[in-house]
Amino acid sequence: MGSIDKKLFTPGPLNCSLSTKEAMLKDLGSRDETFIQTVSDVRRELLEIAGVSEHDWTAVLIQGSGTYAVEAVLQTSTPRGDGRVLILANGAYGLRMETMCKVADLEFDSIRSSEILPFNISQVEAQLTNGKVYTTVCIVHCETSSGVINNVEEVAELVRKHQPLAFMFVDAMSSFGAIPLGLTNIDFLVSSANKCLQGVPGFAYAICRKQCLAKCAGNSRSLSLDLEHQERNMIETRQFRFTPPTHTILAFKQALQEFKAEGGLQGRGDRYAANCQIMKRGMIKLGFKSLVKDEYASNIISCFFYPDHENFKFKTFYTALSDKGEIIYPGKVTDSQCFRIGNIGDLHKQDMDRLLVSVEAVLKEMEIPVPVPGPVL
Ligand SMILES: Cc1ncc(COP(=O)(O)O)c(C=O)c1O
Structure with a gap:
């Protein structure tokens, strides 16, 4: 069975290997021993990847996309x-976390800062020492909307120092499994099946410090997004509370085997870094300019300014690339005309090389000279 799928240079959904997709061609009941064992293996392996012990930590799986785990x-x-x-x-x-707090009526403050820079540590420290007491402090590791990689460990250390009773929460959706992160000062971390671990979409997970999760009984205003209850039920019955994503978990188990075979965090991170380097070098050679400075940029996704040429219309560019089998993504940064190219998922050197050939061909079709003029600032 050959693959005719388009290549997804996006923040997700991402390409998965054929063997990962084949692993889910099986119907298992939720009480099937094979399934129960698979859930247990997956939970243990997630902790191994996070570099934390089963004694102090647990990985809680939750049905839904990544947003469900953040909200949970x-x-x-x-x-x-x-x-x-x-x-x-x-x-x-x-910003989506702010929306979640508003919707659930959770009291919150936020430090809003530049979309193309990591956080200013003095600004964070000032907020943490202004007399307010926080129960949870949240940060995104790789802001997939821009590709900026945030200074999470530095922020977490400050949170421990100034707000020792607060839980430290990291949304590592697009970085977990590819960019190392020390969890010393972190209590909750989330990611989802179809990001750097390359499973199929359908569930997300929260890696939780047990002693913190244990303090959370009865907090959740949502029945389905209650991680403490999800965990307690799993311990007591070995079951999910509601219909489990059986197929997706079978695929994930296979994806984790492939992750290990690639050399784990190091191997996966190296491939993504190589993909990113090939793509960025090629785009810069074609005249495109990056939105985020290299020193703040991740190896996960990159933003490029639109070229300053009257023939450049993102929709035309997108559609012509899609016709050639390459899917890119619109930008998501306020005030900047840009588009994004991701390099995670089952993408390899040849895919990055082919993308660059396609981009050059599309620019030619659109009668935009190379190197492209611009950027539109
Ligand atoms: C950092 C980050 N947080 C949250 C999400 C939301 O995840 P989902 O779209 O799977 O709900 C994403 C999605 O790409 C993300 O990159």
Whole structure:
């Protein structure tokens, strides 16, 4: 069976290997021993990847996309009554946490800062020492809307120092499994099946410090997004509370085997870094300019300004690339005319090389000279 899928240079959904997709061609009941064992293996392997012990940590699987896990941590970790969340927002995913707090009526403050820079540590420290007490502090590791990689470990250390009772929460959706992160000062971390671990979409997971999760019973205002209850039920019955994503978990188990075979975090991270380097070098050679400076940029996704040429229309560019089998993504940064190219998922050197050939061909079709003029600032 050959693959005719388009290549997804996006933040997700991402390409998966054929063997990962084949692994889910099986119907298992939720009480099937094979399935129960698979869930247990997956939970243990997630902790191994995170570099933390089973004694102190647990990986809670939750049905749905990544957003469900982010919202589940906010719901679960924020006490009723005196809960107050601090959100560090320098992009769309930080801002989405604000929306979640508004919708659930959770008290929150936020530090909003430039979408193309990591956080200013003095600004964060000032907020943490202004007399307010926070119950959870949240940050996104790789802001996938821009590709900026945030200074999470530095922020987490400050949170421990100035707000020792607060839970530290990291949305590592697009970085977990490819960019190392020390969890010493972190209590909750989330990601989802179809990001750097290259499973199929359908569930997400929260890696939780057990002693923190145990303090969260009864906090959640949502039945389905209650991580503490999800965990307690799993321990007591070995079951999900509601219909489990059986096929997706079988695929994930296979994806984790492939992750190990590639050399784990190091091997996966190296491939993504190589993909990113090939793509960025090629785009810069074609005249495109990056939105984010290299020193702040991840190896996950990159933003490029539109060229300053009257023939450049993103929709035309997108459609012509899609016709050639390459899917890119619109930008998501306020005030900047840009598009994004991701390099995670089952993408390899030859895919990055082919993308660059396609981009050059499309520019030619659009009668835009190379190197492209611009950027549109
Ligand atoms: C950093 C980050 N947070 C949250 C999300 C939301 O995940 P989903 O779209 O799977 O709900 C994404 C999606 O790409 C993301 O990159």
